[in-house]
Amino acid sequence: MVLTCPVGIGRRTQRDQASGHSRRKLLRGGALLVLGGAAAPLTGCDLFDRDDQPAPPPDPLRPMVDESLALAEAYRGAATAHPDLADRLGPIAEAHTAHATELARVIGVALPSAAATAPTTAPAADPAGALAALRALEKTAQQSATQACAAAPAERAALLGSIVAARATHQEALK
Amino acid sequence: MRQPSSGEALASALSAEYAAIYAYGRIGVRLTGAAREAAHQAEAAHRRRRDTLVVQLTTAGGVVPPDRAGYALPFPVTDRASALRLAAEVEERAAAHWRAALASTTGADRDQALAALVEYAVRATRWRRTAGSSPLTVPFPGRPA
Numbered sequence: 001m002v003l004t005c006p007v008g009i010g011r012r013t014q015r016d017q018a019s020g021h022s023r024r025k026l027l028r029g030g031a032l033l034v035l036g037g038a039a040a041p042l043t044g045c046d047l048f049d050r051d052d053q054p055a056p057p058p059d060p061l062r063p064m065v066d067e068s069l070a071l072a073e074a075y076r077g078a079a080t081a082h083p084d085l086a087d088r089l090g091p092i093a094e095a096h097t098a099h100a101t102e103l104a105r106v107i108g109v110a111l112p113s114a115a116a117t118a119p120t121t122a123p124a125a126d127p128a129g130a131l132a133a134l135r136a137l138e139k140t141a142q143q144s145a146t147q148a149c150a151a152a153p154a155e156r157a158a159l160l161g162s163i164v165a166a167r168a169t170h171q172e173a174l175k
Numbered sequence: 176m177r178q179p180s181s182g183e184a185l186a187s188a189l190s191a192e193y194a195a196i197y198a199y200g201r202i203g204v205r206l207t208g209a210a211r212e213a214a215h216q217a218e219a220a221h222r223r224r225r226d227t228l229v230v231q232l233t234t235a236g237g238v239v240p241p242d243r244a245g246y247a248l249p250f251p252v253t254d255r256a257s258a259l260r261l262a263a264e265v266e267e268r269a270a271a272h273w274r275a276a277l278a279s280t281t282g283a284d285r286d287q288a289l290a291a292l293v294e295y296a297v298r299a300t301r302w303r304r305t306a307g308s309s310p311l312t313v314p315f316p317g318r319p320a
Contacts, residue, residue: 099314161277162316165296
């Protein structure tokens with residue numbers, strides 16, 4: 001028989017990321033070799049795509065990257081619609097972009113392009129309404145970051161805490 | 176670098192609260208009206224956190240750092256402008272100590288640290304507004320520069 005796929009290809013769990021091998025995979029590979037003679041015909045890689053070996057779950061912080069980019073876009077949209085507010089909104093938009101950049105670095109993904117996260121709603125026609133809408137977005141985002149911080153491992157807690165605090169200060173700055 | 180224990184992190188936060196209370200003593204006398212009242216409220220908030228921490232650390236049998244007679248201020252407070260600048264600085268520095276405690280804590284202790292970080296970051300923003308400085312916010316509150 002020909003094993004067309006090396007054991008464990010393309011299936012790396014969080015646990016065995018460092019070595020690329022786990023005992024279970026090695027055992028399964030061994031069992032396969034033993035069965036090889038009798039269990040013909042083997043169909044390519046199907047045996048390695050069993051449902052009981054799920055793909056690693058996406059990083060729990062991945063949605064926060066998109067959330068931060070969407071917030072930055074919302075601020076840029078409001079600043080374009082209300083140039084008088086640009087001085088106030090610009091630094092906050094940059095802060096959200098900085099959050100997205102830092103989060104992407106921590107979870108090891110490339111920063112998605114902002115175009116993919118463009119907000120679907122247009123900014124309010126009046127400045128006060130635009131500011132209120134941004135405050136509401138920040139409040140919701142602060143809550144999601146608070147949950148993420150509570151659940152985060154130690155090495156991510158401080159960054160997430162700063163993002164929670166930043167979103168709180170943005171609400172204050174929009175008053 | 177070794178991660179400080181929860182007790183060590185909270186002891187560090189307590190030292191920051193002592194320093195903040197001391198600083199507000201110098202800040203308050205340079206302010207008037209609403210700003211002075213805001214300084215008093217801020218000082219009271221730091222005293223409450225100090226008292227909570229002393230009880231918490233004592234109950235846990237940890238080391239309770241002593242308060243000192245005085246603390247070196249980062250710059251002299253001579254007028255309203257420098258008082259407001261120091262107030263924002265004090266809040267950012269206290270926020271940094273609580274931010275550092277996040278990594279050493281879990282559960283209710285982490286919630287406590289996060290609440291302090293958020294409260295102080297927001298108050299720093301309010302002080303910047305009172306001072307008329309811009310921008311009102313920093314990208315990563317409490318993060319060492």
